[in-house]
Amino acid sequence: MKKNTKQDREDELTPAIEVDTLSKSFIVGTQEIPVLKNVSLKIEEGDFTVIFGPSGCGKSTLLHSILGLEEPTRGTLKFFGNDLYKGTTEDDRATFRKKTIGMVFQQSNWIKSLNVKENVAFPLTLIGVEDSVSQEQARGVLTQVGMVQWADYIPTELSFGQQQRVSLARALIHNPQVIIADEPTGNLDYEAGQQMMQLLFDLNKEFRKTVIMVTHDLEYLHFANHIVQVFDGEIIGTYRGKERDHLLKELTFKKGTLGK
Amino acid sequence: MYTGFVEPIVHTVTFVFLLLVYLCGALVKALEKFTPAIIKNSLGKYLYKLYVQILNLNINSKGEKSINRINLIGLAMRNMLFKRMRSLITIGGMAVGIGAIVFLVSLGYGLQELVISRVAKLNEIKQINIASNPGSKIDINDKSLADFKQITGVEQVFPVISVVGKVNFNESISDMVVYGVVFDYLDQSSIKTVKGKIFESNDVVISAENLSTLDVNTAEQSVPDAGRGTKDAITTDSDGWVYIASESDQAATVNTKIVVLPPIAKREAVVNRSMLRVLGIDENDAVGKRFTSSFVATGDLLPAGESKIESSGDEYLIVGVVPGDKTPIFYVPFIDLRSMGIVNYSQATIVANHDKDVADIRKKIEAMGYATSSVVDTIDQINSLFSTVRVMLGLLGTVALAVASLGMFNTLTVSLLERTREVGLMKTMGMKSNEVRELFLTESMTMGFFGGVIGILLGYIGGKLLGLILSVFSLTKGLGFLDITYIPSSFILLIIFLSLLVGIFTGIYPAKRATRISALDALRYE
DSSP, X not given: OHHHHHHHHHHHSOOSEEEEEEEEEEEETTEEEEEEEEEEEEEOTTOEEEEEOSTTSSHHHHHHHHHTSSOOSXXXXXXXXXXXXXXXXXXXXXXXXXXXXXXXXXXXXXXXXXXXXXXXXXXXXXXXXXXXXXXXXXHHHHXXXXXXXXXXXXXXXXXXXXXXXXXXXXXXXXXXXXXXXXXXXXXXXXXXXXXXXXXXXXXHHHHOOEEXXXXXXXXXXGGOSEEEEEETTEEEXXXXXXXXXXXXXHHHHHHSOOOO | OHHHHHHHHHHHHHHHHHHHHHHHHHHHHHHTTTSOHHHHXXXXXXXXXXXXXXXXXXXXXOSSSSOOHHHHHHHHHHHHHHTHHHHHHHHXXXXXXXXXXXXXXXXXXXXXXXXXXXXXXXXXXXXXXXXXXXXXXXXXXXXXXXXXXXXXXXXXXXXXXXXXXEEEETTEEEEEEEEEEOHHHHHHSSOOOSEEOOOOXXXXXXXXXXXXXXXXXXXXXXXXXXXXXXXXXXXXXXXXXXXXXXXXXXXXXXXXXXXXXXXXXXXXXEEEHHHHHHHTOOHHHHTTOEEEEEEEEEGGGSOTTOOEEEEOOEEEEEEEEEOOOSSOEEEEEHHHHHTTTOOSBSEEEEEEXXXXXXXXXXXHHHHHTEEXXXXXXXXXXXXXXXXXXXXXXXXXXXXXXXXXXHHHHHHHHHHHHHTHHHHHHHHHTTOOHHHHHHHHHHHHHHHHHHHHHHHHHHHHHHHHHHXXXXXXXXXXXXXXOOOOOOOOHHHHHHHHHHHHHHHHHHHHHHHHHHHTSOTHHHHHOO
């Protein structure tokens, strides 16, 4: 019974992200190369979504569309019910990004002239927070990810794993509703990767942050409650609940190396 | 459009303000480690409140939740500190370029000041010389003097009478130029006594009973004037030589009136060196000696009906000596010559209240029918000449600045190319295109500003150093210290503005390119 009412409630809520028959093609020379073909997707608030697929399947492009950086050739993309591309300028989307989204990338990208603390504080600087306040908050989030002792270092002096944790701190400092991660574990060893994923998982559970992660690595799928499989520009499957469990079992069977 | 022009200027001016605020803030933060807790608590809190207030100003942030200009300045400064060597060299180049301009132009200003100070003492700038226009019937007389006094801005009026003096000393007679002047005239002029003093008489007005009386011995003589015409014109040429021009009129019979100077005539004279040479008197013995002189006044100076008045000859006491190596001249009290019956004066000198009034007063006097001259004319010519000189010097210095600007342009463009990923990252995180543009412009303007400030210091020091070096030579010649450079504050403002302008122009291209960097460049780069 509880399940039903929960399901009903979920159907009534506006999804966090709603992708509707989105297509994206790139024009290379005289050729039009389709990268995304009629993709449709619903991500609910509080989901931990993992979008996976082989390299070049278009998942990164999908992510960029969600970020507001890649205008679709056809179709719509709505964020909390608002069309992201219709009637908006690039500046509008930039403003939207800095308020709503926190990002973690595969390769850590830093402002080289600033130290760890200042880099982490940057999203707050972008929304006009005064320096001493933002840096105090930076220390706060750094403590949460266990990196506060490195606050005055230059980011490139840290190991990849440490940099990714700082990246996460930066993605969280402005308390965004959505965290988007593009292959965050790509350059990390197993240990660091697991740590990273656990952090994301905890954030998702404790603070109800919507997490959208893109990866080609099947290692971490079990952290997600919503799995999206992409192949050759199309979504070939979305899995929740029982279907999700079933998929994981299959993949474990196939891979034979996954832990729970 | 009008607004299109004002906005960038306001933006630039507010930029300088915010930059200074930022620098003060950084200074305070740096000193934080050294200040005791007491000051930190009270003053620190107050300063912080002030800082936050400035942050909330409209010129800093436009109210919406966006990165504010002081933050952009901070980012720009951090980037400059990160590439310390490169920034120093770029700013150094700008400083040298600006320094060259400041040095050269300050030299122009300094030399101008030097020349003008030699040409005109402070007093002379306020003085106007008035003479009758040649050939006009408008004379300078007591009424004219009264009229001149009425003009607004006129402080003092001095009449001058110039006649020929027949000087008798040691049995020889020479003709000399005599000026009848009042004490104030000599006192305020550039003619300073080298020995003795000026006679004290300041009298201009004479009452009827004090006029000269006719010489009973030789009254009303009709004397054919051999070799002397009815008109003696005394003129001064541009080298300072004074000529007595005689217009010879052969068949003229001149009615010469001989007069005796009244008791109120002072009979004191201030002579010049040339006269002493003619008379054979040594300068050191001159004061106290006496010579006899009679004065001849003709035509224009006299009332209608009189054609020539000559004084009978009086003993004059030398009270002072002034320099003057060309024409022999001596000065007698105005009242002495006036008492001869002279009603029209050779010239008048006006002292204005303020040098700014000079031009207006001159216009009014010229409208009355007189000719005016002033040292201001010479000064104007000098100023105009030096304006041209300064422009040429400035252009010369601009060559150095142009080279430095190219260097800065190169630095900024390279810096941009290196930071493609960084710009992409900032855009992905939500920085708008115009904010990115402002970031790069801030960097270039900051470097330009620093280059300008340092350049002004360099130019100033360079100029003073040059003056010091030259002073070494001038001191040995006994001429004292030489200061040949001068920087007016208006010029400093101009230079600051120029360096900001250079910052803008060199930064505008990289800034524009930065806006075109796609946010995805940060994400694609592998």
